[in-house]
Amino acid sequence: MSKKDRRRAQVDDEVSKTLASFESLEEIDVGPYFFSRLQANLSSTVDTPEPLVLRFLHAGRLFPALLVVMVVLNVVTAVVILRNGRSNSAVSGSSDMDLLAEQYMPMGTSEGLDIAAE
Numbered sequence: 001m002s003k004k005d006r007r008r009a010q011v012d013d014e015v016s017k018t019l020a021s022f023e024s025l026e027e028i029d030v031g032p033y034f035f036s037r038l039q040a041n042l043s044s045t046v047d048t049p050e051p052l053v054l055r056f057l058h059a060g061r062l063f064p065a066l067l068v069v070m071v072v073l074n075v076v077t078a079v080v081i082l083r084n085g086r087s088n089s090a091v092s093g094s095s096d097m098d099l100l101a102e103q104y105m106p107m108g109t110s111e112g113l114d115i116a117a118e
Contacts, residue, residue: 001009
């Protein structure tokens with residue numbers, strides 16, 4: 001008897017033991033409306049259709065496209081911010097607080113204040 005035949009015989013024995021154990025089980029007494037409630041629960045989960053957007057997301061059509069768009073937008077935003085940050089600091093040597101003080105405080109009141117020292 002080869003190894004393959006022994007393995008097949010073992011599997012057949014396990015299957016017959018399992019089937020025999022099912023025959024020895026007692027029948028469970030369920031309530032009178034169990035099957036109707038079970039059928040109602042199953043039909044309610046099957047009958048509710050998914051929204052169209054979720055179907056596209058789950059189907060794998062829209063999700064990769066949205067992911068690529070988000071990554072591209074993040075990269076573009078980072079490049080724009082880095083370029084603008086370098087150009088603003090190169091053009092004016094004043095700090096952001098000084099710029100805010102010049103824009104939002106009335107004329108003449110920001111002269112005596114040292115905002116950057118705070």
